[in-house]
Amino acid sequence: MANNKWPKLNIVFRVVSSIRTLLIFSSVIRVALILYSEWHDAHSLVKYTDVDYLVFTDATSFTLTPGPTNRAQGPLGKWFNIGDPYHRExxxxxxxxxxxxxxxxxxxxxxxxYLFAGCDILAGMLMHRLLVSTILPIARPRTDATVHAPSSCQRHPTTSRGHLKADGDSKISAAIPISETESCRATLMVALHLLNPIVIGISTRGSSESVLTLFVLLTLFCALRGRWDATAVLLGLSTHWKIYPVIYGVSCVGVIATEHQRNGQKDRPRGLLPRMIQHIDVFVTAKTVRFAGISAGTFFILGLSMYLIWGYPFLYETYLYHLHRLDHRHNFSPYFYLIYLTHPSIPATSPLAMWEKLIRSPLTSFLTQLFLSLGSGLFFVRTRQDMILGWFIQTAAFVIFNKVCTSQYFLWYLLFLPLLIPHLSMSRSxxxxxxxxxIGTQVLWLSxxxxxxFLGEPIFRRLWLCGLIYVIGHSWVLAGITDSYRVGVQRT
Known part of the structure; x- marks a missing residue:
């Protein structure tokens, strides 16, 4: 009956019947598109290659070919025969x-x-490993309200490698069998990422997001296994690459503190001040300090090394620029219009009022998104098992309330969705x-x-309203996904 009910999906399941087939198929698509991009760029005025890739390539050329006006400007720059990548605007x-x-x-x-496409494939392999070994063995059994897979996945159970988080501390225990159905389901979850047209397009057009994606997944991989030193190093590396992964440090510290508290449970003291002291004591332990020290140390060592060679241009262009950046060009964020109205490039007829200065200040959006991202990490993450949901919520909140938001940013939180789906209990409707x-809120804004x-119509206020609708709509979706989350339980 399932075959008749899901004929088209059965074909898809046969194509991605194994992770090996999916990886090969995904690789072929990416290689074909990269080859096509070379032909397309040579014959079309509208280029397939992202302009960022041209910026990367130019920066590489400046770095490898130093000249009289193109030298690394750091204190140690004169000792290295190397150019300045920031010579490229x-x-x-x-x-x-x-x-x-x-x-x-x-x-x-x-x-x-090819490197960015390869990072996509490695990320898919890592996702599959997480699903098979950690996530699916403990995922809540699907209810009648959940969409059932076609019969091509309904095979007799076989054994496969898997691990079960058996206790309250989410420790990884002995391996348990995993059925062929679950293995197929894991492949389908990975396909949601590898065959996502946005993911494919971004890497094959030359965006470097897939490198950061791989770093973040490696960080999560180590965190779910309690390898906190490796997690700290990878978190420091990810934050050096792009600053936003720093938000994940809060949830990591929360999990480490919770595990420490459970291992040495104490009676709750009476009185407000003693409780506050105990609460602080929970988060300030040798393990949390070690984690924070290694993570921050990795970040600062990398940053200091770059500064010593490339100097202030590295510090400004990589980090400081984003703190005071005023992007008045239209994007999904409704902040753009308020910044546009008070932008310094627009002559002001009178001095700016205090509220106008507050609106234009980057801190207005930064503090809001920081509060939501860090707060959700502490509120939603109690064990390692909750880290996937927590990181998803943290990232989504960061993107939704960022002062600049483009479609590319959505990939930052969609990355966690294939790993989160097995824990969601959601009806078809x-x-x-x-x-x-x-999708609809994005289409409305894009229209x-x-x-x-392209038409030059002065409808900025209407576009701003669509930006507000986007924030409300995506926040509602985020709340719905959070509400449908169910903690995994052991199978009987």
């Missing part, structure tokens, strides 16, 4: 990215695209409503943005 990334793409210059101009809202960008 709009390059606002770590110099490690420019060095990583060195083969663009001496091997092939599309090397970076709810799933359709949330998906329609998530107005098109009129502004």
């Amino acid at each position: 709009t390059y606002r990334y770590t110099p490690l990215l420019a060095l990583l793409l060195s083969p663009n210059r001496w091997l092939h101009k599309s090397f970076g695209k 709810s799933f359709i409503k949330y998906l329609a809202c998530w 107005q943005a098109y009129k502004v960008e």
